[in-house]
Ligand SMILES: [Fe+2]
């Protein structure tokens with residue numbers, strides 16, 4: 399496979415193939431290319447495709463972007479060379495099936511990378527509110543905090559900086575958001591407007607916190623609510639240990655790959671427990687929830703097939719925080735844009751969630767969550783309608799502009815309807831991520 403001006407030529411034994419990538423001579427001349435063994439790899443942190451795309455909107459960077467091709471590392475974009483064209487080359491190289499390529503930054507530069515991503519995210523949030531003023535600003539601010547923390551865990555691992563950021567983001571969320579009627583609807587609607595802003599673990603943290611508050615009717619202490627939110631942020635921490643090729647596979651998993659993917663629950667438990675043993679300030683239950691978040695109320699989940707409530711079955715029951723996170727996890731996975739489906743409207747995600755709800759979820763948590771979700775969506779629609787014809791003040795940098803919200807709300811309804819029709823055809827075949835083999839209907843990510 400040849401790409402004009404690109405990074406890579408795929409050619410094996412003289413035949414064109416997408417299986418093997420060879421670094422082009424021109425790339426070797428332009429860039430620093432060096433061999434890398436598994437030890438050296440630790441000096442680099444892989445970055446997700448979602449965050450990589452944020453770089454298209456970064457005005458400048460103060461770090462290099464690398465791409466690993468098999469056993470070689472290419473310093474493909476230096477700080478002074480940032481361009482959309484070079485970013486596109488990297489993207490094209492990384493999306494090929496079976497490509498042993500990985501986009502990375504030096505671990506020492508990860509904080510710089512995070513800062514750039516955070517500023518792009520702030521910009522995107524500003525634009526989001528301009529486009530849809532009914533979205534709740536407080537929720538979005540909290541979400542930005544949480545998603546910064548969640549990306550640190552998934553990309554940089556559990557280190558001191560990450561645990562501090564997680565604790566701060568969870569605390570901010572619990573202090574500012576638990577009573578917010580617009581939080582669930584804002585998260586459910588924002589993904590339709592800009593799917594690139596959505597962060598699964600951040601959303602799971604928020605939905606879990608809100609669910610915990612409802613279920614315990616305000617009797618959940620601030621500390622426990624923060625721990626529950628942290629359970630959401632860390633629940634997929636084990637995915638940092640899953641090979642890139644499996645984690646980002648665009649097609650269906652083979653049964654073997656699916657087993658590897660499922661191992662993220664046990665791996666998450668191990669990495670979190672290891673961090674706790676080494677002194678990280680994380681509650682033990684956070685590791686337990688990472689282990690149990692794919693267990694199902696009926697006993698048909700994994701890794702151990704635990705069943706029912708821990709309160710009633712101390713041997714084999716599921717911890718209440720894991721039962722809450724399981725619901726949040728499944729709902730969030732349905733909302734998300736995936737390679738095989740668009741981001742689903744909240745109503746459609748809920749309809750699909752209902753299908754196996756009796757088997758999968760504890761009604762003590764599930765029923766109030768659904769009621770709160772519906773209430774939040776209704777209040778949100780009312781707010782949207784009330785804004786029609788109002789003058790809305792939009793801050794654009796240092797300038798303050800005014801814009802009149804016209805009748806576009808009714809157009810949004812139509813868009814929602816057509817999306818809903820489209821998503822009726824979506825076949826949910828997920829357990830963990832997109833690619834469960836044989837199309838079993840399970841939910842969660
Ligand atoms: Fe998940």
Ligand SMILES: [Fe+2]
Pocket residue numbers: 633634662691692830842843
């Ligand atoms: Fe998961």
